Amino acid sequence: MKKFIQNLPKAELHLHIEGTLEPELMFKLAQKNEIALPYASIQEVREAYNFNSLQSFLDLYYAGASVLVEEIDFFDLTWAYLQKCKVQNILHVEIFFDPQTHTKRGIAFGVVVRGIVKALQKAKKELGISSFLIMCFLRHLSEKEAYETLKESLPFKHHIIGVGLDSSEVGHPPSKFERVFKRARQEGYKIVAHAGEEGDSSYIWEAIKLLHVNRIDHGIRCDEDATLVDFLIEKQLALTVCPLSNVKLCAVDEMKNHNILKLLHQGVLVTVNSDDPAYFGGYLNENYLALAHDLGASKHDLVALAKNSFKASFLSEEEKEKYLQLFT
Ligand SMILES: Nc1ncnc2[nH]cnc12
Ligand SMILES: [Zn+2]
Numbered sequence: 001m002k003k004f005i006q007n008l009p010k011a012e013l014h015l016h017i018e019g020t021l022e023p024e025l026m027f028k029l030a031q032k033n034e035i036a037l038p039y040a041s042i043q044e045v046r047e048a049y050n051f052n053s054l055q056s057f058l059d060l061y062y063a064g065a066s067v068l069v070e071e072i073d074f075f076d077l078t079w080a081y082l083q084k085c086k087v088q089n090i091l092h093v094e095i096f097f098d099p100q101t102h103t104k105r106g107i108a109f110g111v112v113v114r115g116i117v118k119a120l121q122k123a124k125k126e127l128g129i130s131s132f133l134i135m136c137f138l139r140h141l142s143e144k145e146a147y148e149t150l151k152e153s154l155p156f157k158h159h160i161i162g163v164g165l166d167s168s169e170v171g172h173p174p175s176k177f178e179r180v181f182k183r184a185r186q187e188g189y190k191i192v193a194h195a196g197e198e199g200d201s202s203y204i205w206e207a208i209k210l211l212h213v214n215r216i217d218h219g220i221r222c223d224e225d226a227t228l229v230d231f232l233i234e235k236q237l238a239l240t241v242c243p244l245s246n247v248k249l250c251a252v253d254e255m256k257n258h259n260i261l262k263l264l265h266q267g268v269l270v271t272v273n274s275d276d277p278a279y280f281g282g283y284l285n286e287n288y289l290a291l292a293h294d295l296g297a298s299k300h301d302l303v304a305l306a307k308n309s310f311k312a313s314f315l316s317e318e319e320k321e322k323y324l325q326l327f328t
Contacts, residue, residue: 004299005288009326011092011309012085012273012284014217014240016136016166017074017116018065018098019276020081029067029076038063049279054198054249055168057279065101074115082123084277088285091323092313094132095120096164099149100141109152117159132314134192136164137180139172146180154187161314162190164217165207169199174206181211190214190314192240196221197251201228208237215240215312220251222268223259233267238312242275243290244282255294261301264308271309303327 023045030037039045051057068074078095085093095116102112116133123129135153137146153160163184165177174181174193181191195207197218204222207213208231219239222228232239241260246252252259263270272291277283282290288305291297297305310323 001292001299002285002289005285005292005302006089008089008288008302008306009310009323010088010090010284010288010306011094011271011313011323012090013094013215013238013271013309013313014096014242014273014275015081015093016096016098016276017078017081018068018101019061019280020084020278021064021068021077022080022278025077025080026064026067029069029073033067033069033073035067035069037067049281051249051279054251057249057276058167061276061279062101065098066105068102068112069107071111071115071118074112075119078116078119079122082119082127082129084283085123085129086127088283090129090284091326092130092310092315094134094161094314096134096136096166098136098138098166099152100138100145103149103152109149110156113156113159130315130319132161133159134162134164134190135160136166136194137177138167139165139176139194140168143177143180146177147183150180150184150187157187157189160189162192162214164191165193165195165211166217167194169194169197169203173199173203174211178210185212192217194218197246198249201225204228213237214314218242218246218251220246220259223263229263229266229268232269236269238269238271238308239263240273240312241270242273242280243287243295244277244280245275248280255290258291258295260291260305261295261297264301264304269308269312270305271312272305273309 023042193207194217196204
């Protein structure tokens, strides 16, 4: 099964680049940039990765991201992930970044984007991996701050395909950002939002009705509302599901109880993704493997999920077709 998954052509659509920061690089950058870390060793960092909620993870994730300072740091981070993609036969990626995590610390928006984009361009040329970049607003911050970030992004619009919404979900519903997302749509950005990860199905409805999302990130709590599931099926509105993340953050108690296969069999356009692989103990192939081992996903299921990853992407119909041909 491992070999089968390895050989599957795959796209990854839900991946926070800051969530690919492995402890080794975190330590190296902390030393270079003279940033104090609350850990004595790499071993201690890994031991701290024991989460009981989204927030317990986010606290460490934002602390970890503080070691990223120079353009080359963002380049090195992104390049390390793209090399992993090459190894795992991931052919196309749509990467999230959180500009406010960095601009809040005085790092210029352009430093972040230029570092990431240089790695994406190198990967296209040297590894044949295609990519898009999506910036996310932090939903625990205000709508005004999201507006400022949107404004800062405009000189780099040619590098950014879409806008997303992440961070602490409960208490920060999509409705808080309705106007800024309207502005983002007017700028031509695609729209995605984390919804229904910890928040209930009303967060998913709001993302659909108020933000007019092109995709839902996570969305696993859609199954609380049969009308919503029917809507997702009818519209083929994709969910970017992250199985290992859901179990690590206790959004799902055990992998054997994950609903991704049930949703797949019902006809929802679900995809498999790794979210923050450095923190959750596995990259994309490990997520597919967990579905096979712990949920009984068949080869047929895994092929359907891999095909969905291209269908749900922001690639053109022609490009999607080119990738889907690889399955025939
Ligand atoms: N799983 C997740 N949910 C919300 N915000 C995030 N930022 C990084 N990973 C996230
Ligand atoms: Zn996420």
